[in-house]
Amino acid sequence: MSDQKNTAQQHLLQILRNEDIFQGFSDQTLEQLVQQVKYSRFHAQQHILKQQQIEQDIYILLSGTLQIGWLQNNGELIVNDYIRRQSVFNFVALLQQKPLNYDYFAATHVEVAIISGTTFLAVLQRDPQALWNVVQSLSRRMYLMFEHNRYLRTATLEQRIARHLIRLYEQYGCRQEIPLRLSQQEFAESFNISRQTLNKHLQQFVQTQVIAWNYGQIAILDLERLRQMSELDE
């Protein structure tokens, strides 16, 4: 039992060493942080953290896929993103001690590790190396958000659709297939456009055999061409 616990902690330590925001900490500090770790499992569709909830602990995805977005009053979830990478997922709200910006759902079976945010913040504030690393990590994420914004505002709809398809493929794809049933309605909502407009553009992707889309199942036929189509004209 104790061996099992030990193996789990070693695994978690390995994840933390690879996680951006923990890079500045010494191994000793990391070991201190995982001492009081709790583990939690969620089944697909389960609500893990709720928008507007204030959460004092750090949630680290160990396995599975998260769906993040905003649950509406009518029960509909507006999906913003999927997270599959082993990483902390509530960091910004925790630093701000503010309500979560998103609803977090398990998209598959999900395991998370939960460590004390209070302990984390206390050790962080005393450690210039770790702080500098967090500054780098946050500013890198902001830089990418600025770049993403630039893309969204300057790319054509065709470029954006191509990029979205690549993104889905990178997140879920294997052997050309994106093993995820997506209605054109959901897809269109990601772009704030109507299903009709989306369909008109998708037809071009299908006719030129860049993708196939059958009953919500997408196959990427020409990834290289798709990448070219997604690039900004610079």
Next chain:
Amino acid sequence: MSDQKNTAQQHLLQILRNEDIFQGFSDQTLEQLVQQVKYSRFHAQQHILKQQQIEQDIYILLSGTLQIGWLQNNGELIVNDYIRRQSVFNFVALLQQKPLNYDYFAATHVEVAIISGTTFLAVLQRDPQALWNVVQSLSRRMYLMFEHNRYLRTATLEQRIARHLIRLYEQYGCRQEIPLRLSQQEFAESFNISRQTLNKHLQQFVQTQVIAWNYGQIAILDLERLRQMSELDE
């Protein structure tokens, strides 16, 4: 001459003390930072910093309004935002030592102070108090970006138009007027919608006497109602 220089430095120090990212520094450090300050003036329409340029110094807006966006190959500027607050405007790219994400133009006559980024980063890395403050500042900005994203993705077009009008008013407005000539085309581009679609929605704002829009000149007639119209239904 030396007195003038002194007054300018005192004024700059006052700005830095009020600027988010400098809050963690001691007065002594701030005085050290402004020792080598340079000042620069730009006339309206002048290009201050270029997208893709790597800039080693910190730019602080002292007076005037900046227009930030992306200059396209065809000479068109896609406007992302306006900055009027006295603040650092190239902080994230500087922290990342990466190319600027935006083009910065003077929208009016503009004065900036320029201090050494190298000196700034060197003192920052040694100072846990200042680092913690930067972590707070960056995560606050990210939190606001997440909230903004939530708004954009969950708000109706009417809510978003109302909010955009309030924002313009808060940035430029005085006595109900937004003293800025805006074509409906420019306005529509902010929402990625056609001028026709925008116009249909704007008619409702005009007919209910919430705003008046004459020859590109906008007047806010009922700010309170506009605020209500902009709020998410929660």
